[in-house]
């Protein structure tokens with residue numbers, strides 16, 4: 001390979017007093033990544049440093065980009081196959097040899113971290129003797145690999161274990177993938193100093209160099225011991241036995257090999273010398289990158305998320321806009337959360353309910369969240385006070401004057417929603433965006449309650465609003481492109497991820513999660529142990545157990561939605577297909593008076609304080625039949641397939657228009673397991689676990705099998721059959 005042909009991505013700047021500054025600066029790129037040119041440059045620079053060692057006083061590593069270093073190139077990683085794995089393994093080992101030369105140079109080496117140093121970026125910093133970070137919100141540090149199904153294979157496991165000890169490395173950096181801001185990073189020991197501005201950053205780095213003629217890593221000094229001991233130490237051995245529990249807590253026992261590999265790599269690298277450790281961690285990484293789950297996760301959590309947030313679905317040609325003042329109608333659970341999220345983003349909020357008392361109660365929710373954030377040091381007293389000052393509670397429509405957007409969150413009732421919009425349509429700004437947070441009512445019909453139907457749109461938030469990252473935007477039949485673009489911008493303004501769907505009963509998210517819940521409930525009706533049903537959901541990777549989710553939603557609400565849908569289907573002249581879950585729900589409500597959590601009794605029992613106790617023993621008495629158990633894989637796949645198949649139907653119906661929206665919406669909105677990469681990527685990457693073959697053809701075969709055993713609802717829809725026949729997958733590109 002002709003390495004001289006590639007331009008260097010690392011600039012060598014040498015001062016008169018012998019301090020070399022290595023400026024990471026990939027020419028023509030917006031960020032530095034671990035591409036082939038970088039690997040060559042790092043190698044060349046390391047050799048030159050070793051050769052010039054005697055006339056160099058020290059080294060400062062920094063970057064000319066906004067971020068310090070962006071890490072591995074995910075496009076390369078996602079395309080690694082077993083055939084190319086050895087090549088990428090060797091490239092990784094080459095990087096580690098170069099970084100090792102840097103840290104054993106004998107001269108002080110300092111990382112001057114001017115922006116984000118995540119993953120590979122932080123691994124470079126770990127190979128330095130000292131880390132100074134610039135105090136800016138963009139300068140996050142950490143090893144978030146686990147969140148993409150990866151493992152820090154560039155020395156990240158080996159060095160953090162030697163720095164923090166096995167258990168603390170796992171807890172603080174490796175298993176959670178936390179991205180630390182400068183202050184938290186200092187506190188957690190990820191960096192050594194903070195600098196107020198770029199000049200101070202370099203000054204502090206140079207001061208470290210000036211103060212030392214020599215420098216070495218703690219693990220290269222004689223007598224170094226891993227903090228907390230090696231895994232053979234009895235005390236650590238005791239702590240280690242608690243780690244699988246930590247792991248289960250983090251993954252819910254769900255499939256997804258990254259946390260497991262990280263745990264194994266941390267333990268093993270602690271017991272061997274550094275060079276062997278580098279090989280060990282690289283082997284564990286290779287196993288991950290060649291697997292389907294990691295590819296799924298990179299696709300969803302990086303590429304799809306980026307496409308969705310960048311506005312692949314936002315109408316082009318509409319100027320970006322910002323909302324200054326929003327009216328939130330209804331200060332209940334959702335309205336209160338929406339008000340908080342808007343105020344946190346710097347938007348003035350007028351929070352209206354039927355009485356000032358109710359509106360104040362809604363604002364109290366923000367007060368509670370702010371107090372908590374201050375107590376935990378996540379915000380300052382002043383910032384919290386400013387946030388609260390932006391929320392004006394009221395019962396008077398006149399106070400809504402000048403609002404440039406309205407978000408309605410009153411009870412789920414079409415005529416009430418019509419009424420509240422009539423009250424305020426002429427009070428707010430004449431071109432205000434009109435949004436409803438309905439979770440089930442068709443937007444086109446709701447829009448009929450206002451004069452400017454082109455400005456009316458669905459903005460479906462999820463509960464709890466302050467923590468849920470997704471908003472589903474629903475375009476009604478008469479919604480204009482301008483309104484869609486403004487709604488998109490508003491969702492981005494409050495820092496959430498918008499997916500866009502066309503109007504339909506239940507939209508995408510509410511309709512699809514309904515299938516998951518119904519499938520779980522149907523199994524109870526078939527006589528399967530309720531505890532097995534819950535376990536199947538958890539082990540498939542669902543964050544919430546299925547029966548507990550039904551309780552949260554309320555069985556009564558589920559029945560109400562069913563009745564409304566049934567009426568609409570029949571009015572449209574189509575046949576209504578009952579679901580086997582229906583009779584279970586009906587018996588639970590009518591015979592056993594268990595309407596769900598809000599009613600104090602559902603599939604679960606609830607204590608006086610509303611806390612969930614165990615599953616209701618009556619379930620076993622009235623529903624469970626010995627001998628009705630089915631294979632565990634069938635239980636899990638009935639849940640996963642029911643959601644995936646209906647998502648394909650939604651694509652066919654034109655409710656969904658993008659694969660990325662479906663994947664992101666399913667993971668971030670309704671808890672479809674993250675290891676799948678989302679509800680359509682699950683079909684693409686279907687691994688034929690139950691022997692049906694892989695990919696779309698395997699998925700189709702398995703769906704037919706489930707249809708034979710459990711009902712026609714598993715029959716693969718025509719779009720899926722067509723794609724499988726043509727050898728296609730679900731993709732936007």
Ligand code: NAD
Nearest residue numbers: 330331332333334335353354409410411412437438439463
């Ligand atoms: P909620 O019962 O907690 O709150 C509704 C609020 O609206 C109450 O405070 C009530 O006093 C107020 N209200 C009633 N009439 C009003 C009027 N004329 N003017 C002003 N305020 C009025 O309900 P919620 O759970 O917050 O749900 C609100 C909306 O959000 C519903 O359409 C619901 O379907 C939707 N939604 C709910 C969830 C959820 O998880 N609960 C999720 C997404 C969307």
